[in-house]
Amino acid sequence: MNDSTDRALRLGTRRSKLALAQSGRIAEAVRELTGRPVELVEITTYGDTSREHLAQIGGTGVFVSALRDALLAGDIDFAVHSLKDLPTTQPENLALAAIPVREDPRDALIARDGLTFEQLPDGARVGTGSPRRMSQLNAWARSLGRRVETVPIRGNIDTRIGFVEKGELDAVVLAAAGLTRIGRIDEATQLLSPDVVLPAPGQGALAIECAAANADLVATLAELDDPDTRAAVTAERSLLAALEAGCSAPVGALAELSPSSRLRSSRGGPKADEQAVTELHLRGVVGSTDGSTLVQMSTTGHVPASPDDVSTPQNMGRELAAEMLAKGAAGLMGERAL
Ligand SMILES: NCc1[nH]cc(CCC(=O)O)c1CC(=O)O
Numbered sequence: 001m002n003d004s005t006d007r008a009l010r011l012g013t014r015r016s017k018l019a020l021a022q023s024g025r026i027a028e029a030v031r032e033l034t035g036r037p038v039e040l041v042e043i044t045t046y047g048d049t050s051r052e053h054l055a056q057i058g059g060t061g062v063f064v065s066a067l068r069d070a071l072l073a074g075d076i077d078f079a080v081h082s083l084k085d086l087p088t089t090q091p092e093n094l095a096l097a098a099i100p101v102r103e104d105p106r107d108a109l110i111a112r113d114g115l116t117f118e119q120l121p122d123g124a125r126v127g128t129g130s131p132r133r134m135s136q137l138n139a140w141a142r143s144l145g146r147r148v149e150t151v152p153i154r155g156n157i158d159t160r161i162g163f164v165e166k167g168e169l170d171a172v173v174l175a176a177a178g179l180t181r182i183g184r185i186d187e188a189t190q191l192l193s194p195d196v197v198l199p200a201p202g203q204g205a206l207a208i209e210c211a212a213a214n215a216d217l218v219a220t221l222a223e224l225d226d227p228d229t230r231a232a233v234t235a236e237r238s239l240l241a242a243l244e245a246g247c248s249a250p251v252g253a254l255a256e257l258s259p260s261s262r263l264r265s266s267r268g269g270p271k272a273d274e275q276a277v278t279e280l281h282l283r284g285v286v287g288s289t290d291g292s293t294l295v296q297m298s299t300t301g302h303v304p305a306s307p308d309d310v311s312t313p314q315n316m317g318r319e320l321a322a323e324m325l326a327k328g329a330a331g332l333m334g335e336r337a338l
Pocket residue numbers: 082083084085173174175176177178202203204205206
């Protein structure tokens with residue numbers, strides 16, 4: 001950067017409690033990293049002001065475009081996004097400088113009376129407007145020989161939990177990571193296993209973005225990157241992109257690195273000069289919103305431990321998408337939520 005290196009760095013953030021919590025934590029990390037003050041600049045995005053349902057306004061990018069405009073105008077130096085809200089195509093003039101260690105990627109259920117999903121009565125009203133959640137929750141209910149009525153809701157996390165507190169809904173489903181970040185994870189009555197409900201691609205991960213031209217800042221922020229998280233979310237987002245689906249499509253994906261291979265990569269001895277590899281397990285799902293049809297597939301690949309080259313995860317996502325499309329995934333994504 002040409003400007004004074006002790007000038008405060010401006011971090012653009014949405015005003016929601018979740019966004020402020022996420023930005024506050026990253027601001028602290030950047031302060032520690034650089035020794036420079038970090039100032040939060042609050043920005044309102046279309047996704048915050050629109051009263052429409054996300055499935056209707058398209059979802060893709062509604063939370064991020066105002067922050068990106070501010071980055072490109074030079075009004076802010078960097079921004080923190082929920083990775084799952086970022087469109088899969090990265091603009092060339094903006095850099096995803098860091099993807100820090102991911103929180104729990106799972107969805108969480110908050111139900112009345114401490115109930116789990118299995119304990120909900122037939123016809124229970126479950127708040128979610130996400131086609132991905134509707135599809136998998138309806139499929140799960142079917143497998144239990146029951147039905148749930150999914151009710152589209154909007155608003156911030158507190159508002160959504162409020163529907164259960166006020167007795168208007170039996171349950172809501174939210175990202176566990178969001179609940180953790182605003183300090184309400186203890187209210188989850190169940191964490192939904194990815195064997196039943198796959199999260200949104202990138203769920204639980206943050207993205208730190210800045211102007212690509214600001215090479216010094218890109219390099220500084222890169223210190224906060226977690227290569228394992230980047231590999232996993234790259235595979236998930238590549239799957240989403242190759243399905244030609246947006247963040248409001250009924251697509252779930254989760255990539256996990258096998259823990260055992262981390263041991264392998266850190267073990268010394270005669271094998272220390274071998275290329276350390278780790279296994280990346282990628283699961284994907286696309287479903288009809290009524291849950292009557294799900295295309296669920298998975299794949300396992302070998303990637304370098306803590307890769308700085310994400311071409312393998314990218315290919316895995318693309319190849320799994322091709323297999324899912326061959327099994328009829330495209331027809332399921334064309335379906336629009338009501
Ligand atoms: N689309 C809204 C959104 N974007 C990110 C999160 C939660 C945090 C995360 O997934 O990283 C949420 C709320 C939710 O889905 O419950």
